[in-house]
Amino acid sequence: MxxxxxxxxxxxxxxxxxxxxxxxxxxxxxxxxxxxxxxxxxxxxxxxxxxxxxxxxxxxxxxxxxxxxxxxxxxxxxxxxxxxxxxxxxxxxxxxxxxxxxxxxxxxxxxxxxxxxxxxxxxxxxxxxxxxxxxxxxxxxxxxxxxxxxSKPTDRNQLLTFDSFHPPAVKKSIPISQFTRVCSTVGKRLVRTDMRPPQRQYTFLGPPREGMFRCKGCAQCRFVLTGDSFCSMVTNRTYKIRGHHSCETSYVVYMLVCPCNLVYIGETTQRIRDRFSQHRSTVNTKNSVLPVSKHCLEKGHSAEDLRFRVIQHVPQPRRGGDRVMLLKRTEVQWIHRLKSLSPNGLNRDFDLHLFI
Missing domain, CATH: 3.30.70 (Alpha-Beta Plaits)
Known part of the structure; x- marks a missing residue:
């Protein structure tokens, strides 16, 4: 009052x-x-x-x-x-x-x-x-x-991660409002200088770097193939990895690489680090049924020789739908695209009924 x-x-x-x-x-x-x-x-x-x-x-x-x-x-x-x-x-x-x-x-x-x-x-x-x-x-x-x-030395502007569930318009408006603030506050002769603030201030504004990265907090990090692209030894083509992925990412299509440079394409709804741990377990237990462990058993590879990367994340469809079905279809598309069926790769087959 x-x-x-x-x-x-x-x-x-x-x-x-x-x-x-x-x-x-x-x-x-x-x-x-x-x-x-x-x-x-x-x-x-x-x-x-x-x-x-x-x-x-x-x-x-x-x-x-x-x-x-x-x-x-x-x-x-x-x-x-x-x-x-x-x-x-x-x-x-x-x-x-x-x-x-x-x-x-x-x-x-x-x-x-x-x-x-x-x-x-x-x-x-x-x-x-x-x-x-x-x-x-x-x-x-x-x-x-x-x-x-x-801004005071104690100021921290990392307020919003780009992968939050805020509407896209909200996240896209942040850089605009920040630069508008610069233009309205700063004299004309100093605008160009203030348009280039320390990187730490604005890292939260844009999306994270694309590619595969280590989470730096799990036992599987040392097996990660990092980078924003990968090259197929069969097709001789380079493929960009869209999105930011780490050992924590789930609902992904992934690639396993053995020392022979043969690849296995798989999909999982789990965190990729948990799925890769299961692959290593089948190799350590000398499972002769599953394709990856069978190949390692025949060629004398150990679980320490395997490497992995995420090649695509499948988000929840915005308009609804079966996310798992979409994930399996994406896996088939990558198997076909990279020609990873045996003998060029470690995949045995794929199911075309998914597209019917």
Whole structure:
């Protein structure tokens, strides 16, 4: 209730800042600023816990009745401030200040406002050339101000993974909104520089790299064939791997490769690392029925000699349907495409009835 009553009144004060755009507009409206000036920011230390209750009530009452009764000493003090203070803009407990004069007079001003109340204290940062305020760095350039993006060292922008279940439009809008923010905040001469921020800030914006990668957390990682493509020894063609896959990926068509460079194409709804572990188990138990273990038994290969990669992930159909059936059909297509039927590969056959 108190916020609803006071917010409209606070917004009418000359020092009020609505947001970064409002701050940039006021900064631009200053025009040319000549002479020696200090750019400074003030921050109220622990504002919410520092406001004395009784004095807060008095200030609220004063604001509500719009009273402006000052004695002579107060007027002299305020007039002295106006000689030096070119701008005083506040966003909640953060204040941006442009001070004409030397650092001693600015420090004296800070001491004066700190001595006004025993509970509310201001911390200050001041510099002749640049200062950081909100998410903006303000830079003094001759008689103008330049602005650029600013983020604290503790900021972390990895907010959303691309494979989340958010609507595609939401994920695609993130880069647009980020670059729009750069263009609206940064001066024209600095836009090109700020368009290339540290990579860590924007890695969450786009999709992860395509290809097969190790999860770096399982016993099967050392058997992974990494990369974003693979070459068939039979067709002599190179195939791109679409999507980002690791040992954790499920519902995949995968490829096993033996030391003879023969391949086996299979499908699984399990995590690929679990399925590969089963293949290794059949080799270790000398299973002479299944094609991969039988080949290893005949050629003297061990389970340590096998390697694997994911070649395609089959997602859940958006409009519904049998995902497992789609997975099996995709397996058949890859067996045919790579010509992995024996004797060119380790697959025995495939089922064309899946397409009827």
């Amino acid at each position: 108190l916020d609803r009553v006071l917010s409209p009144l606070i917004q009418k004060t000359k020092s009020y800042l609505r947001d970064t755009s409002d701050f940039l507009g006021k900064l631009d409206a200053l025009g040319k600023v000549e002479g020696t000036i200090w750019l400074a920011t003030l921050d109220v230390a622990s504002l919410d816990t520092s406001i004395p209750h009784q004095q807060g009530l008095q200030a609220t009452e004063l604001l509500l009745v719009n009273s402006g009764i000052y004695n002579k000493d107060e007027i002299i003090f305020f007039m002295e401030i106006l000689k030096h203070c070119l701008a005083w803009w506040r966003y909640i407990d953060d204040v941006f200040l442009i001070w004409r004069g030397d650092l001693d007079s600015l420090s004296a001003f800070r001491e004066a406002i700190n001595n006004a109340n025993d509970d509310i204290k201001f911390t200050m940062t001041a510099d002749l050339h640049s200062v950081n305020f909100l998410d903006v760095q303000i830079i003094r350039s001759q008689d103008r101000f330049l602005t650029r993006m600013f």
